Amino acid sequence: MPLVRIDVNAGQSPEQLARLSRAIHDAILAEYGIPERDYFHVLTEHARGQIVAQDAGLGFERTAGVVMIQIFTQGGRSQEAKEGLFAAIARNLGDAGIPGEDVFIGYVENGAGDWSFGFGKAQYITGELAIPAR
Secondary structure, three states, X not given: OOEEXXXXXXXXXXXXXXXXXXXXXXXXXXXXXXXXXXXXXXXXEEOOOOOOOOOOOOOOOOOOOOEEEEEEEEOOOOHHHHHHHHHHHHHHHHHOOOXXXXXXXXXXXXXXXXXXXXXXXXXXXXXOOXXXXX
16 A cells, blocks of 8 residues: 655646556556555645755756655565566656656655554554555
8 A cells, every 4th residue: 555645846737637646556556466446645736946856966857847756655575576666657657748857756665553544543453454465
């Protein structure tokens, strides 16, 4: 059950934002095999100047169309699986018109006890939800 935060500069239509979110979700579905309804995205638009995303010394320029993605998920997936996800997200966003240099992904892992899906319970720990298989 990844929780995905997506930050973009203001100016996109609701349809563009939905397409962006869907492209990321489709990549997660394909690479991690999660259920369709494990869809938890927070999209935030920012005024110009509120997102700073340089190239970290890699020698390319980003545009104002940069998409900052944070993926919060349970630990345990291999580095190969993560890299497959990164590539799938970049590919899907490329199909949506976002060039690779504008796709920035931060991946944060945690454990089963770090999630509550409602009612103040840790449903993976209580057994109300099965801990996802890898």
